[in-house]
Amino acid sequence: MRNRSVKRRQDSRRGATLLLAMLLAVGMLGVIALAVDVGHMVLARTQLQVSADSAAMAAAAANMSEPWNQVLATATQYANYHQAGGKPVDLQPNDVESGIWNAELRRFMPSSYATNAVRVTTRRDQNSGGTSPLFFARIFGPDGCNLRTEAVAAYADNFSGFTPHEGGNLPILPIAVPIDTWKDLMEQRGDDKWTVDPSSHEVSLGWDGKTELSIYPQNSGSADQNGLISIGGKKGTKALGQQIVDGVSPKDLEPFGGSLKLGPDGTLKLDGVPGLHAGLKHYLSDILGQPRIIPLYASLEGRSHGAEYTIVQFAAVTLVEVDLTGSKHSNKRVVVQPTSLVTHDGIPSDAPDPQSYSIFSPVRLVR
Numbered sequence: 001m002r003n004r005s006v007k008r009r010q011d012s013r014r015g016a017t018l019l020l021a022m023l024l025a026v027g028m029l030g031v032i033a034l035a036v037d038v039g040h041m042v043l044a045r046t047q048l049q050v051s052a053d054s055a056a057m058a059a060a061a062a063n064m065s066e067p068w069n070q071v072l073a074t075a076t077q078y079a080n081y082h083q084a085g086g087k088p089v090d091l092q093p094n095d096v097e098s099g100i101w102n103a104e105l106r107r108f109m110p111s112s113y114a115t116n117a118v119r120v121t122t123r124r125d126q127n128s129g130g131t132s133p134l135f136f137a138r139i140f141g142p143d144g145c146n147l148r149t150e151a152v153a154a155y156a157d158n159f160s161g162f163t164p165h166e167g168g169n170l171p172i173l174p175i176a177v178p179i180d181t182w183k184d185l186m187e188q189r190g191d192d193k194w195t196v197d198p199s200s201h202e203v204s205l206g207w208d209g210k211t212e213l214s215i216y217p218q219n220s221g222s223a224d225q226n227g228l229i230s231i232g233g234k235k236g237t238k239a240l241g242q243q244i245v246d247g248v249s250p251k252d253l254e255p256f257g258g259s260l261k262l263g264p265d266g267t268l269k270l271d272g273v274p275g276l277h278a279g280l281k282h283y284l285s286d287i288l289g290q291p292r293i294i295p296l297y298a299s300l301e302g303r304s305h306g307a308e309y310t311i312v313q314f315a316a317v318t319l320v321e322v323d324l325t326g327s328k329h330s331n332k333r334v335v336v337q338p339t340s341l342v343t344h345d346g347i348p349s350d351a352p353d354p355q356s357y358s359i360f361s362p363v364r365l366v367r
Contacts, residue, residue, distance in 0.1 A: 043085070044147055045084075045147050047082060047085065048089065048147055048148075049122070049149040050082055051078075051081075051082035051089040052079075055079040055122070055151070056120040056151040057078075057365065061074075063098060064155065064157075068098065071118065075091060076091045088129070089129065090128045095121045096118065098110070098115040099117050100115060100116055101116055101154035101366055103366070116155055116156065116157050117154035117366070119152045120152075122148070123146070123148045123149075131146055131147075150367075151365060152367040153364065154364065155362065155363045157359070157361075159314065159359055160262045160350075161259055161261025161268075162343070162345045163253075163259035163260075163345060163347055165344040167250060168345075169249050170260065170293070171247045171291065171341070171343070172231070172292065172294075172295070173292040173293065173294050173317070174231055174248070175228060176226065176227055176294070176295050176296070176309045176311065177215055177296055178225055179297065179312055182296050182357070185213045190211040191211065192207050194206065194208070194335070196320060201289030203288050203289045203319075203320050210338055210339075211338075213317075213335065214333060214335050215335070216275070216324075226274070226276070227272045227276070227307060228240060228275075228276065229271070230271045230272055231248050231252050231270065232248070232249075232256075233252075233255070237279040240283075241279070241283035244283040245283050259347065262311065266351065268310070269309070269311075270309050271307065271309075272307050274303060276324065281322060285322045288319050288320065289318060291316055291317070291339045291341040292318070292319070294314070294315055294316075295311040295314055296311065296314065296315055298311075313355050313357065315357040315359070317336040317337065317338060318336060318337055319334070320335050320337050321335035340359075341360070342361070343360075
């Protein structure tokens with residue numbers, strides 16, 4: 001009797017152990033299934049984030065100078081370079097937004113005016129590539145889940161001045177232009193005869209939608225308002241020519257404390273000489289098609305070598321035509337057109353009104 005009782009208890013223990021093992025196996029399979037589904041979701045979401053980052057960076061760069069439809073096309077193109085969960089990332093028109101990035105509040109505010117940022121949202125749902133599939137959770141009902149990520153890329157676009165980055169030269173052209181003349185240019189008052197290849201910087205005849213400005217002689221027919229400005233005491237033809245080609249050096253900026261910057265009143269006084277002269281032709285021709293920064297002035301005091309320009313803003317331009325030969329004043333030409341210039345050298349401005357035109361910092365992800 002005693003042996004039978006012991007054997008019965010041993011059989012009972014074996015049955016309990018087997019049942020416990022089965023329960024543990026089911027639980028382990030559940031954990032493995034959950035890990036597979038969660039891992040797949042994390043991977044797909046990471047891929048969506050990479051796509052959003054890429055599209056936002058490219059779209060923000062395009063937003064500096066391109067119309068909105070081109071910005072949308074650029075964002076879609078770069079998003080489609082990526083896949084999330086094995087499917088290409090599709091963007092809907094509402095997934096790309098222009099806006100203003102407030103760095104202090106770290107907040108993106110949608111806007112279509114004076115924008116400096118682009119927000120891109122990537123997703124996997126019924127409208128964009130379908131939901132992200134679940135492999136084991138579908139046993140309990142759902143076949144997939146919605147995923148959503150976003151990225152914001154921004155840039156600075158208002159600068160009160162410039163300081164050399166890592167000891168390099170500033171791409172500033174030592175030629176001052178009246179602010180009113182620039183405003184006329186912004187209102188598309190002028191000719192459009194030249195086009196510039198942004199990659200090769202090659203200049204050729206053709207229409208590109210950018211109105212040109214004759215900085216010598218002026219469109220008004222006067223030759224004595226635009227002029228050469230002295231930055232760091234550079235006044236001779238050779239010294240100014242070197243500055244035109246190579247830019248403003250850190251040594252040139254020593255008298256200004258290392259930076260060329262508007263003061264608290266929004267102005268900068270620079271000595272200069274109205275007009276240009278033929279000796280600069282070859283130097284100016286060397287930078288055809290290359291973007292440069294020009295100072296814009298509000299007032300000019302004095303004439304000849306005693307002139308003083310009151311600089312109030314800066315603008316980005318490209319030289320498209322240079323001809324300073326011949327005896328007739330009317331045949332001489334130095335022509336520029338507005339362009340976009342990206343630089344590490346800008347000093348961000350806190351002024352509510354713009355102190356620079358079409359000059360940008362490099363794009364960076366801010367969220």
